[in-house]
Amino acid sequence: MRDVSKSFSTPQGGNHDVLRDINFSVAPGEFTAVVGPTGCGKSTTLSMICGTDQPDSGEVLIGGRPVDGIGDQVGFVFQADAVFPWKTVIGNIATGPRFRGMPRKEALAEAADWVRRVGLAGFERYHPHQLSGGMRKRVALAQTMINRPRVLLMDEPFAGLDVQTRQIMSDELLSLWELTRPSVVFITHDLEEAISLADRVVVMTAGPATVKQEFRIDLPRPRNTREIRHTPEFVKLHERIWEALRDEVQVAYRRSVTAA
Template identity: 50%
Template sequence: MSTAERVTGTVKTAAVGFDHVYKAFVARGRRSEPVLALQDVAFDVRPGAFVSLVGPSGCGKSTCLNLVAGLSGPSEGVVTHHGRPVRGVNTEVGYITQEDNLLPWRTLSGNVELGMELRGVPRDERRARAREFIELVGLAGFEEHYPHELSGGMRKRAGIIRTLVHDSDVVLMDEPFGPLDAQTRVILQAELLKLWQRLRPTVLFVTHDLVEAIALSDRILVFTANPGTIKREYTVDIPRPRDPFRIHETPGFSELHEALWADIRAEIGGAEIGGEAP
């Protein structure tokens, strides 16, 4: 796929592009050969798409997010954001990690407003927008609560809307639901889909949960074991809107899940040891 897609007769630049990207790391303070984390990674993400990266631990999925965020630069190749090479910290993208990273001395409202406050959004406007998003994820009534007074799921909701509230066109998500229990994960998957369908940011999502990837994504990229490169790409043809609570019952789910797990099991040596799919 090229870095420009033809959409309804016009050329539309990819929101995120990887053009034959390599990334090597050298351990600090040691004389050693560089360790290759990514090898010849090439893919595009069209604006408004939801793309998941899956693969064995240590295959470079999170490194891809860091490259888009400009927290690290490629050793070779080019990473682009709307056609422009990423050079230095990319403040135009949002980044959601496993940790909620809420400021303990600020209330729920104060945390959700933080990004808008730093960007100089007027007080009344940012409060109204924060209130709207807090209501969207069912946290109305908790505006003046501090993070230690909220459950893990509530803190995760707050972290997500804090990123989405100031209209980042690209949102990077690195296993955001990893630390949560299974029931809360599915609830938050449903809420994330609701927010994404309303706002339509471009999402690049890292997960080890294949069910989660299928429930959320337009496309799923499977990475090989280290050094990571794209082994296969899957299009998720399950119609939207989707219900994460019943995704297992959807036609086509079982076949896609089995194919994904077969690819990943081969990378981690599971072809010999067997094991259940995640």
């Protein structure tokens, strides 16, 4: 993202600046987590990377080419379940390959492999309403990863899960990411989650958002996201990043109290 700015019209007829001169890049195969106060424009950033929205100024590029619409290089995992309720587990996972023209038999065979990878063997014929929240999230991950996206966008994908399931899903995410190594942009409000997953953490300011600071996460891989949180290196990183994030959270909070 190069000098990206974005505003939206308000009900009063004015403009609300969401992003202002955003600059950051994600290297091939890099896992980048983005943190910032609620409402600072993190999700808007993802919408421009995936091509569902366009910046007012600046440019967004993937592989050196401007993003001018939804392309097949990008996968998106949302906070809410985005699986098809009328399809089975294997049918959901096979949707992408089928949409891209793969013969049904081949698509189902590849989907069966991904069912196994996400630990859902035996649940192939179940429908989403028959699964737990964590199991549905595994379906969503497999549904996205089977397409081998060059860029993987994740908007608080584990926010609706309990703490134990979140940790399990974090480890599973890292295992799946290692298979194809897409570039990841991971939005979260959980600073511990960001540090335990990422190669780099980007801190955004209270809106209109810009990049305040970036932190390199020099923790060894492969990682166990629960165990690594107890290491001295993790604690030091958490203190440094929280120091940068805390002021922005307080600014956003004061604004919300004033507006109320």
